[in-house]
Amino acid sequence: AFLIPYILSVILGGLPLFYLELLLGQYYRQGSITCWKKICPLLAGIGWAVTIIAFYTDFYYNVVISWGLYYLFASFRHILPWSACNHAWNTKDCSTVNKRRIVLENCMNQSNNTINSTEKLLDRNFLYENCSEKLTRLKIVSPAQEYFHLQVYRLKPESNLSLSNLGHINWENLACLAIIYLICYFSMWKGIKTSGKVVWFTALFPYVVLAILMIRGLFLNGSMKGIEYYIRPDLSKLSDASVWVDAASQTFFSLGPGFGVLMAFASYNDFNHNVYRDAMITVAVNSLTSFASGFVIFMFLGYMSEISGRDIKDVAEQGSTLVFIVYPEAIATMPWAPVWAVFFFLMLLTLGLDSSFGGSEAIITALSDVFPVLRQHREWFVGILFSFYFIIGIPSCTNAGIYFVELLQNYAAFYSIIIAVLFEAIAVSWLYGIKRISEDIQEMLGTKPGKFWIITWCLVAPVFLGGIVVSGLIQHTHPNYGKSDDPFYYEYPKWSHVIGWMFALSSVICIPAVAIYQLIIERGNLSTRFRLSITPWKERQKHINPDIIIKFCQTDDCRGGECEIIRFPNGLTKKTCHCLQGVCGDTCQRLCNASSKCDAHPCWFGGTCVDVANLHYVCLCPPNYTGKDCRTLIACQTTSCFNGGTCIQTGLGARCNCLENFRGDYCQYTTISKTNKKSPSIESRTYDQEMLAAINNLGSSSANHHAVDQRINSYVIAVGDRSKFVFCLTNPCENGGTCFITNSATTKGICLCRGGYIGDYCEILYNRTSNGNREQKGYCSTNSCLNDGTCVENGLFNGYCRCAPEYRGTYCEIAVQSFGCNPNPCKNGGTCVLLENNQAQCLCTAVFRGPTCNQFSYGLCVANKCVCKTGFAGPRCDSIDFCSAYPCLNGGTCVRTNEEPYGGCSCPSEYSGPTCSNDPCNPSPCLNGGYCIRKPDNQFYCQCRNRNRGVYCEQQECFPSDAIVDVLNIGKVQLLSLNIGDHVRVINDDNQIIYSPIIAFLHRDLDEYASYKRIRTKNAIIELSDRHLIHHRYDGFIWAEKLIKNDEILVLSSKNINKTNWEKILDITDVNKQGLMAPLTEQGTIIVNNIHVSCYALVKSHTIGHFALAPYRWYHRLFGQMSDNNNTTPILTYANILLQFFKNLPIAKDIIF
Helix, strand or coil: CCHHHHHHHHHHHHHHHHHHHHHHHHHHCCCHHHHHHHHCHHHCHHHHHHHHHHHHHHHHHHHHHHHHHHHHHHCCCCCCCCCCCCCCCCCCCECCHHHHHHHHHHHHHHHHCCCCHHHHHHHHHHHHHHHHHHHHHCCCECHHHHHHHHHHCCCCHHHCCECCECCCECHHHHHHHHHHHHHHHHHHCCCHHHHHHHHHHHHHHHHHHHHHHHHHHHCCCCHHHHHHHHHCCCHHHHHCHHHHHHHHHHHHHHHCCCCCHHHHHHCCCCCCCCHHHHHHHHHHHHHHHHHHHHHHHHHHHHHHHHHHCCCHHHHCCCCHHHHHHHHHHHHHCCCCHHHHHHHHHHHHHHHHHHHHHHHHHHHHHHHHHHCHHHHHCHHHHHHHHHHHHHHHCHHHHECCHHHHHHHHHHHCCHHHHHHHHHHHHHHHHHHHHHHHHHHHHHHHHCCCCCHHHHHHHHHHHHHHHHHHHHHHHHCCCCCCECCCCCCCCECCCHHHHHHHHHHHHHHHCHHHHHHHHHHHHCCCCHHHHHHHHCCCHHHHHHHHCHHHHHHHHHCCCCCCCEEEEEECCCCCEEEEEECCCCEECCCCCEECCCCCHHHHCCCCCCCEEEEEHHHEEEEECCCCEECCCCCEECCCCCCCCCCCCEEEEECCEEEEECCCCEECCCCCEECCCHHHCCCCCEEEEEECHHHHHHHHCCCCCHHHHHHHHHHHHHHCEEECCEEEEEEECCCCCCCCCEEEEEECCCCEEEEECCCCEECCCCCEECCCCCCCCCCCCCHHHCCCCCCCCEEEECCCCCEEEECCCCEECCCCCEECECCCCCCCCCCCCCEEEECHHHCEEEECCCCEECCCCCEECCEEEECCEEEECCCEECCCCCEECHHHHCCCCCCCEEECCCCCCCCEEECCCCCECCCCCECCCCCCCCCCCCEEEECCCCCEEEECCCCCECCCCCECCCECCCCEEEECCCEEEEHHHCCCCCEEEEECCCCCEEEEEEEEEEEEEEEEEEEEEEEECCCCEEEECCCEEEEECCCEEEEHHHCCCCCEEEEECCCCCCCEEEEECCEEEEEEEEEEEEEEECCCEEEECCEEEEEEECCCCHHHHHHHCHHHHHHHHHHCCCCCCCCCHHHHHHHHHHHHHHHCCHHHHHHHC
């Protein structure tokens, strides 16, 4: 019965997941932990889980191998020690096979004396079973049983050994375990090339021994009976869940999915290696080997049944009992027994070492990828790992150590490995996506996976494995050691089962634990966190890669504003535009809101902007940054410097020490070659007066100092209390020098050097012996001290700033207070920053001020009651006073309230609006024919027509009626002529162009006008509604309104209409056109105007939309269309019901819409 579950496990679980792990390991070239983090950060815990499972399994394998080594040493004797009962450890119940056979035959002969010859023939089977049962009741013990339990271990009944009383250490076992780990260490300490050479022997030698044993088994008495028992299925056993759990566990233990071994070894392959061939050959060879091994095993079991007189089902055992009791006993009865014993245990030793190498390499590779320093000291790391293995293996070498080993074997990996591979299938097929894995495979192998792999990965494997886990847990019974009638039977105490389940959960608990942690560290609401957590590494890298960052920020996306890449701790990056004065928006595309300075995104590096009084703002900076706009780096962190730069702590804060060919405050620019210096390009930036004063003192000579003054006098443009001047965009100056433009006509730059450096690019360290062309001056001539600090010289080019008591820093630029950070003196959420000499500074939030952040910034508060300054309101005076900021017009009266916005205007009946400035419906703000309706609270709402949606009826989900599709056997047809049942061109999930039938129209109105996005590429133009889904190259299907210029969409090739190309968007405009057409195909996609788009809109995900309308597709396949014409009512009603239902669910609202 075991063969059927085993074959199904191999086909439906083992083979697909074996191939999948090889693919992932080869593609990402990482161990399991890093690999799964890159595939799906949300389920990165899979990597930790399989590593822990590999740890437990590797530990168990090594202990079992040490037993094999013990038996191997014992085999070098003329008479095997487990072949007779004349040793000191044997008991009076010990009986050899021959003695048991004599007892059985005597029993049968005595019973036959009273039966005639005919009956004797008929009743022999009955007599055999009756006498065999009597023999079993005598509890006769074989010498092999006693050798394993009483010699290899010391399980003497009088010792009362148990899990709580393991007894003394068996030093012979401990020595064998130490030898095994020494073999493992010297086979693996130099890396996979060393272990690979050893594996040539450990992998091939067992086949030689297996062939010899098979040939020998064919000539053993009873071998055919064993083979018959092996190949004859007992279908009643298929209802036993433990059989399926054992078969699945055997599959994964044998093939290796779920241990991280396959990923580890595949990560060393060439990128284009034919891993498909490897998977098919390896699984086939492994399965055939397991099948052939079954023949050998049951040949010997049949032989044991024949010579012992016991039924084969009573002889058959599993696990360590089969290997170290049944097999040794069978070998002991054969001629030349010691020779066969050496062959057998040498085979066992090589098989075990082969498996151990795989498990150990999986752990070593996984941890080395997470902690690269381990790879640099592999010899030490491998030595420490095996030393740790040896230490925790000491309990297995005690008198009752077998109890500990078997408990670990029963719990640590059986269910855990099936659960782990279940989540692997889910992570790849459902979260990473079949589309992505298919593209990865095509990139490596040149072809996409077939339907068998897709179906098994997506559906069959998860269902099959999930069913095994559930049924196994339902029918689970607590394991014990041995059978109940066995003389060495041990019933595990209840607390040991709790420990066993802790072993099992210690690995799989990593999956939900890491998922929760990943959701916590992400930014945004729950749906955003979830979306980011399932975004693969390679898609994040297209925004993180430094080369892409430089190109991305050098485009004109910010329309003259400054572009910044914010790198978050979770690895995701975000582009932010810091716009020129008066211009705002994500890409600086609109005029600013006059009432908010924060509309222009002035805060850098993820700082939060807060509007304050008098149209000013305050930036709440992230922990590592300070300054008005959060542009000053305080301390080093791993994400501070780009392009491999190293962050260095200095007296002024932190700076980036860049690699060669990179420069900039954060190493974000490429250095101009010294042999080919080019004139720098220029741009305008804004600095306050304090920064201008500092720049004014950067020169190292009076001549250069004069040039700076002259430049500032010539080119400064005053704008309020701030100044703007021209400087070099690509700064070639080294050692902290600053580049300025000295001639606006030629844009020629000059480097102003900091003290101690000279040269055209500040590349020369100037000292007393240098022949520099600058005038020699003292330290204080080139270093200005700020905030009333006094410059003190200490030698010609050394010195320091003596600061006033309330300032610190190299240039006295940091205001501090004289107290430390322990305990934290900062109140109300302030952050304490420890500076030099144990001085501290409180960085307050926008609401508070003062040395310890104990004073409200915009009011006086006593006993939790605040009197706000003019222009502020709220419980803590942290909001703008509505009545001060927005005076009521046209005779309106401002009324202050205790809730945001802390005020409002009471308007005359003829006026409305927030400040009584207008009639909200004159002119009407409603689009697409919507009606504006006044509400009693001087507000309005739009009653939409034509099934438009949105606050202003601005949303549609359609194409114009003149859009073109390709209909089967007809050709190009406008949507207005399209009918249900027509077959149109679409692109299926395999990226193949096919024809799919129109099964409904979500919208069909030929007369109404609507606004559309017109998107133009080199060879195609499409018009569709803002929130209609269109195929984006990197983000899949996204709303049309999310597209920007230079994004790439999928377009039919102009040369071959049966192929597709990614084409860049040349421009996007808004148009008004007639017709509202939304055809729905069975495939869920459609090619309109030669551009691939989804049939769905309003929802963010094409997959969700397609899933939501699956019931309608199934109905259409079974019964056809719901009406005889092109009426939209049935499908539209169903879609509207779904839309309204899910929009009222908070979680679904964020994730879907």
